[in-house]
Every structure is written in structure tokens, then in C-alpha cells.
Amino acid sequence: MKVRGKTWKFGDNIDTDIIIPARYLAHTDPKVLGEHCMEPIAPLFPKQVQKGDIIIGGLNFGCGSSREHAPIAIAALGISLVIAKSFARIFYRNAFNKGLALLEADLTGLVEEGEEIEVDLSSGIITCKKAEVTAKPIPAFMVELVNEGGLINYLKKKLED
Amino acid sequence: MGMTITEKILAAHADKEKVEPGEIIEARIDLALANDITAPLSLEEFDKVGAKEVFDKEKVVFVLDHFTPNKDILSAENCKKIREFSKKYRITHFYEGGQCGIEHALLPEQGLVVPGDVVIGADSHTCTYGALGAFSTGMGSTDITYGMVTGRVWLKVPESIKFICTGKWPKWVTGKDLILHIIGMIGVDGALYAAMEFEGEAISALSMDSRFTIANMAIEAGGKNGIFKADEKTIAYMEGRSKRHSKIYESDPDANYREVYTIDVGTLGPKVACPSLPSNVKGAEELKEIAIDQVVIGSCTNGRMEDLEAAAEILKGQKVAPYVRCIIIPATPTIYGEAMKRGYFETFLDAGCIISPPTCGPCLGGHMGVLAKGERAIATTNRNFIGRMGHPESEVYLAGPAVAAASAIKGRIACPEEVV
Numbered sequence: 173m174k175v176r177g178k179t180w181k182f183g184d185n186i187d188t189d190i191i192i193p194a195r196y197l198a199h200t201d202p203k204v205l206g207e208h209c210m211e212p213i214a215p216l217f218p219k220q221v222q223k224g225d226i227i228i229g230g231l232n233f234g235c236g237s238s239r240e241h242a243p244i245a246i247a248a249l250g251i252s253l254v255i256a257k258s259f260a261r262i263f264y265r266n267a268f269n270k271g272l273a274l275l276e277a278d279l280t281g282l283v284e285e286g287e288e289i290e291v292d293l294s295s296g297i298i299t300c301k302k303a304e305v306t307a308k309p310i311p312a313f314m315v316e317l318v319n320e321g322g323l324i325n326y327l328k329k330k331l332e333d
Numbered sequence: 334m335g336m337t338i339t340e341k342i343l344a345a346h347a348d349k350e351k352v353e354p355g356e357i358i359e360a361r362i363d364l365a366l367a368n369d370i371t372a373p374l375s376l377e378e379f380d381k382v383g384a385k386e387v388f389d390k391e392k393v394v395f396v397l398d399h400f401t402p403n404k405d406i407l408s409a410e411n412c413k414k415i416r417e418f419s420k421k422y423r424i425t426h427f428y429e430g431g432q433c434g435i436e437h438a439l440l441p442e443q444g445l446v447v448p449g450d451v452v453i454g455a456d457s458h459t460c461t462y463g464a465l466g467a468f469s470t471g472m473g474s475t476d477i478t479y480g481m482v483t484g485r486v487w488l489k490v491p492e493s494i495k496f497i498c499t500g501k502w503p504k505w506v507t508g509k510d511l512i513l514h515i516i517g518m519i520g521v522d523g524a525l526y527a528a529m530e531f532e533g534e535a536i537s538a539l540s541m542d543s544r545f546t547i548a549n550m551a552i553e554a555g556g557k558n559g560i561f562k563a564d565e566k567t568i569a570y571m572e573g574r575s576k577r578h579s580k581i582y583e584s585d586p587d588a589n590y591r592e593v594y595t596i597d598v599g600t601l602g603p604k605v606a607c608p609s610l611p612s613n614v615k616g617a618e619e620l621k622e623i624a625i626d627q628v629v630i631g632s633c634t635n636g637r638m639e640d641l642e643a644a645a646e647i648l649k650g651q652k653v654a655p656y657v658r659c660i661i662i663p664a665t666p667t668i669y670g671e672a673m674k675r676g677y678f679e680t681f682l683d684a685g686c687i688i689s690p691p692t693c694g695p696c697l698g699g700h701m702g703v704l705a706k707g708e709r710a711i712a713t714t715n716r717n718f719i720g721r722m723g724h725p726e727s728e729v730y731l732a733g734p735a736v737a738a739a740s741a742i743k744g745r746i747a748c749p750e751e752v753v
Contacts, residue, residue: 185521185610189718194697197370198400198407200377212725232522232555236718237697238457240374240473261526261557262457266473313357313487327479328382 175252175273176290177224179283180217182210184230188263191234191242205241206248221249226289228279229256234263243267253291255279255298255307268314269323275307335585337493338560339528342468342582346451354492354589362392363450363467363577365480368436368693369397371455373411374474376418379481387422388484394426394445395419396436399693401429404700434665434691437461437549437633442665444574448563448581453480458633458715460551464544465571466563466581471552491557492591493528493584498535500599505749507643508543509635509713509733511535512550513604514596517614525555527591530584532562535598541570542639549634550715553611603748605711606731609719617736620746627710628653628741629722630734631662631689632696635713638668640734645677647738647749653685654744660702662689686741698723711740 189212196208210217227246233256234242243266246254254267257278267274275296282302283289289300296307310318320326336344336351344352346360367375372395387393395415400408412429419427426445428434437458440446446462452469453459455477462469472486480486496515516523529551536544544561551559561567563581571579603617630636630644641663653659661681663669669691672678681688695702696714704710704723710730712722717729730746739747 187716187718189697189716189721193720194370194699195703197699198405198411200373200411212720232525235521235555236457236716238371238455238459238471238473240371240455240475258522258525260522260555262472262552265476269473269475311357311489313489323475323479324378324382327384327482331382331384331482 173293174290175224175293176288177226177252178222179226179228179285179287179289180221181228181280181283181285185232185235186229187236188234188239188242189236192239192245197239197241202244202248205245209245209249218249221251223250224252227251227254228283229254230280231257233259235260238262240266240270243270243272247272268317271322277305277307279305334589335587337528337530337584337588338466338562338582339468339493339530339558340490342449342451343488343490352490354490356490357487358490359485359487360451362453362480362484362486364392364394364445364452365477366394366396366436366440366452366454366456366459367474367477368399368456369401369408369412369415370399371474371477372415375455375478375481376414378475378478382478382482384482387424387481390423391425393424393481394440395424395428396439397429397433398435398691399697400699401433401692402690431666435633435636435693438637438664438668441465441545442667447571447575447577447579448567449579453477453486457552458549460556460558461545461549461633463548463551463558463560464541465567466561468558468560470558491526491528493530494524495530495532495590495593497593497595498531498533498598499595500535500597502535502538502598503601505603505735506598506601507733508539508546510601510604511598512547513606513614513731514601516550516554516612519554521553521610521612522555524551526557529554529556529559531559536561537564540639541566542637545637546634550611553715603733603736605736605746606717608717608728608730611715611717611731617732617746617748623730623746624709625657625711625740625745626708627702627704628657628659628737629662629695629702629710629712629714630737631664632693632714633664634715635734636662636664636668638671640713641668641672641677643734644738645680647735647753648684648686648742649680651684651742651752653741657741657744658702659686659741660689660695661686662694663691665691695722697721711737711746713737
């Protein structure tokens with residue numbers, strides 16, 4: 173599956189308090205969470221972002237708390253994918269569980285803010301103006317989990333059997 | 334090749350002789366935890382999968398500690414949902430009101446975690462229980478739903494990093510200073526996906542409270558878990574707390590480590606992490622120009638008895654500086670009661686402090702001490718990210734209780750020696 177979208181660049185260590193500040197965590201409605209995504213450093217982001225856009229991060233994207241509200245907020249804005257040099261462990265699991273696609277690749281020096289890039293999610297090939305980059309393969313176990321429809325669908329099937 | 338404590342616990346819970354770093358396993362869990370922020374999402378997923386019951390009502394724990402006493406209507410509604418669920422499924426360990434404390438201080442205190450356990454929690458600081466020689470790690474609400482229903486979790490076996498801590502502890506230097514020093518040294522992703530194992534004579538000399546503080550902040554270096562071998566102090570701490578079977582694991586001499594660090598704690602002074610990352614660590618003595626508006630002494634990191642004792646020792650007979658709010662949050666009702674009995678409350682009140690009920694409250698900018706634009710706090714909490722305690726243009730400095738209390742008196746970042 174291929175996605176094409178405009179990039180939004182963020183730096184290293186984008187933490188979950190930036191992605192969705194804790195004061196909004198009493199909300200579970202994805203729409204409300206999306207409206208406050210990245211608020212502390214980019215308050216206009218939720219208004220300006222368009223469906224299919226791609227977030228580019230540096231090291232340790234999603235560090236901090238276990239709040240699943242973080243990938244929910246990003247996905248609620250219609251972001252198709254987050255590509256970062258590395259991801260924090262809990263955020264990585266949560267994104268898969270919430271159906272937000274992630275790829276590991278270092279695009280911070282390659283891509284300009286707002287540049288349109290094309291990504292083949294199955295091969296991990298990223299085509300940007302300056303170069304073609306192949307993302308680190310998604311662990312086989314995670315691919316299997318995605319093919320099962322995610323952890324919750326897997327569990328649902330298991331309970332029905 | 335031998336195994337580390339972490340590998341041994343995981344192997345035992347996956348019914349395997351041996352596991353290796355990188356291997357994906359499905360492990361049995363001894364406890365699944367969620368709080369008033371993360372449980373609502375877990376319960377939504379619970380309904381979606383059509384589960385009829387939890388795998389073991391003794392092994393699912395809900396602690397309503399974040400936005401409680403309820404800060405607004407939404408928080409109250411969330412707590413109500415969890416309460417109703419807990420009643421319906423007769424969850425044994427449901428904590429709210431006067432039984433409620435900050436989860437990572439409360440669970441060990443109540444004997445819910447024993448050495449050798451595997452614990453998962455929908456809270457990143459679940460790694461705290463590694464201080465007891467258990468494997469415990471934070472994850473999201475959906476993973477906790479899976480655990481609540483099946484009693485299992487999938488895990489990638491982490492590589493381990495060893496921290497050998499030697500030397501004698503200088504006065505006022507505690508576990509918080511050591512863990513801040515380590516995070517400053519290896520960075521906020523220095524232990525990404527890894528187990529952080531602590532050992533050495535300086536660790537043996539350390540109280541359980543300080544060990545909890547160290548394990549608690551493993552996540553701030555990106556760690557999957559922090560872990561200590563259970564020793565005589567752990568056994569003494571566990572006495573009378575739990576009837577459950579515990580098992581003490583020890584790393585083999587030929588176990589494999591990704592990295593090994595040796596730290597002489599005798600060379601450490603009081604440490605402070607400056608905004609806006611826990612790795613931005615400096616010596617407290619370098620920061621004496623930094624004026625503060627608020628002090629928070631509490632949280633799952635430093636709201637235990639030893640922390641209140643240090644604060645009381647420093648604040649005794651002193652006054653909080655004008656225009657500074659000093660908020661003290663005993664982490665559990667037991668700690669609260671004990672601090673009161675020991676006369677600490679009188680010390681704190683005489684000094685002009687505020688004593689809060691147990692809550693996570695200000696640590697995550699929830700309530701009970703939110704910062705205005707341009708304000709600055711020094712806190713014994715675990716995160717100083719942008720806007721963590723309130724306005725995006727407010728700042729948080731992280732320190733141990735002695736530095737925080739001394740700073741309250743001076744109205745700026747201060748070392749304990751300046752006031753005692």
C-alpha cells in the first residue's frame with residue numbers, strides 16, 4: 173500500500189506531553205484529543221494539518237508516558253504515518269494497537285518541511301525529492317499482529333473460538 | 334551463556350528453560366494495573382472484544398490516583414465507570430478515596446507485588462516494582478486489556494545494561510541523585526528497550542525507598558524495566574505484606590550485558606535535571622541563581638517516608654520563602670498517617686507548606702499545583718518536559734527532596750548545606 177503526503181517535521185525526543193498534554197487526558201473522544209495534538213510546541217498544527225499528511229520525527233519519538241491518547245490524537249487528525257529515526261518503546265506498541273502506521277528511518281536531514289513524499293508501506297521504500305530511503309523492516313511479529321487486524325481483533329477471535 | 338534476573342523471570346513466566354534478548358515470548362502475568370486516566374480506554378476495549386470476565390479478579394488492580402479527588406466532571410465520570418466495572422466484576426484491588434494512594438507507592442506497600450513477579454501496568458512508571466526484584470513494565474491501555482482478559486502479555490526479551498554502584502553515599506545524596514546522574518550520562522534514550530540492572534555495595538547500602546526511586550525513573554532513560562536483586566532489605570520489607578509465593582532471582586556471573594557502567598556514588602553531589610528533559614542534569618550548586626515559584630515534594634518517584642523525612646529535617650524551624658508555594662504530597666494514606674504521627678505535619682505547616690492528599694495531581698499538570706505562564710517549579714517528580722506541570726512556557730526542575738526543601742526556604746535552587 174502506498175501513501176503520499178505532505179511532511180511535518182518535529183525534532184528529537186517528542187514526548188507524550190507534547191503530543192497530547194495531560195490536562196486533556198480525561199477525554200477519550202479521538203476528535204477532542206486531535207484538536208490538542210502538539211499544542212505546547214505547535215498550537216496551529218491540528219488546524220493546518222491535512223488528511224494523509226506525514227509526521228517526521230528524530231530520535232526517541234513518543235517518549236514519556238504510556239498514554240494511548242497520544243497515537244489516538246495523531247491518528248484522529250488523519251495523519252497517515254509517522255516516520256522517525258527511533259521510537260520510544262511504549263509509544264511503538266500503542267501505535268500498532270491503535271492502527272497508526274510507523275516506520276523507522278532518518279529523514280530529518282533529507283526532507284524539507286512541507287515536502288511531499290511517497291511511502292510504500294509494505295516495502296518500506298520512502299521516495300523524497302533528494303533520495304530514496306528504505307525504512308527499517310517492521311518486526312515480523314508486529315506484521316503478523318497487523319495481519320490479524322491488531323491485538324484487539326486477535327483477542328476477539330480468540331474469545332469467539 | 335548465563336541469564337540475567339530479567340531473562341530468568343521472563344523465562345519462568347513463559348514456561349521456558351531459557352530466553353534470549355530479542356526473542357518474542359508470551360508470558361503469564363501476576364498483575365495488570367490501570368489508573369483513572371488509562372483504565373477508561375482499557376474498559377472500552379474490554380467491551381469491544383466482548384469479554385465476559387477478567388482472567389483473575391485478584392490480579393487486576395485499579396488505582397484512581399491521577400485526577401483525584403476528582404478535578405472536574407469528566408474525571409468524575411471516568412472514575413465512576415471504573416468503579417462500576419470493579420463492582421460488576423468484583424475486582425478485589427480497587428483503590429479510591431481514603432484507601433487510595435499513588436499507585437507505584439501503594440502497590441508495593443499493600444504487598445500486591447512480590448519478588449519474581451511479572452507485572453504490567455497502563456502507566457509508564459510501572460517499572461518502579463523492579464526495586465523488589467520483579468519484572469514490571471508500562472504499556473498502553475489496549476495491551477492491559479489483553480492482559481486483563483487472558484492473563485498473558487507478549488514481550489520482546491530486552492537486552493540488559495548493568496550499573497555497578499560502588500562507594501559510600503555522601504550526606505544528602507540519595508537514589509534520586511544517582512538515577513538523575515545516570516540519565517544525564519546515558520541520555521533519555523540511553524537504555525531504549527533495555528533492562529537496567531543495578532548492583533554493588535552502594536545499592537546494598539540503599540534503602541528500599543531509594544531503590545523504588547531509581548527503578549521508577551528507568552523509563553526516563555527509555556528503559557523497559559529497572560531491576561534489583563532482592564536482598565535482606567527486600568525480604569525485611571516484604572515481611573507481613575503478602576501471602577503470595579515469591580521467588581528471588583539472581584543474574585548468572587556469565588550473563589550477557591549490552592553495556593556495563595561503574596559509578597562511585599561517593600563522587601556524586603545533589604543533582605538537578607533542568608528543563609525540558611530529565612537528561613539535562615547539572616549539580617545543584619551550579620544553579621543557585623535560579624529563582625522558583627513552586628516546590629512539589631511527592632509523586633511516585635519521591636513521595637515515600639524517607640523523602641518526607643528528608644524534607645522535614647530541612648524544613649524544621651524554617652520558613653518557606655515569600656511568594657513560593659511548597660506543596661507536600663505524601664504518596665499513600667499509610668505514609669500520610671505515619672508522617673502525621675512523626676510530627677512532620679507540624680513541621681511542614683509551621684514552615685508554611687501545603688499538605689495535599691495523595692494524588693499524582695501537579696506532576697502531570699493535572700490539578701493541585703498547576704503552573705502559570707513563565708512560572709518555575711522545582712519538583713521531586715520524574716518529568717520536566719515542556720508544559721509538564723502547566724503552561725507550555727512554565728518550567729520544571731527535577732531534584733531529590735533535600736534540594737527541593739532547601740530551595741523552598743531560599744526561594745531559589747539551593748543545596749541542603751545552605752540551610753541546615
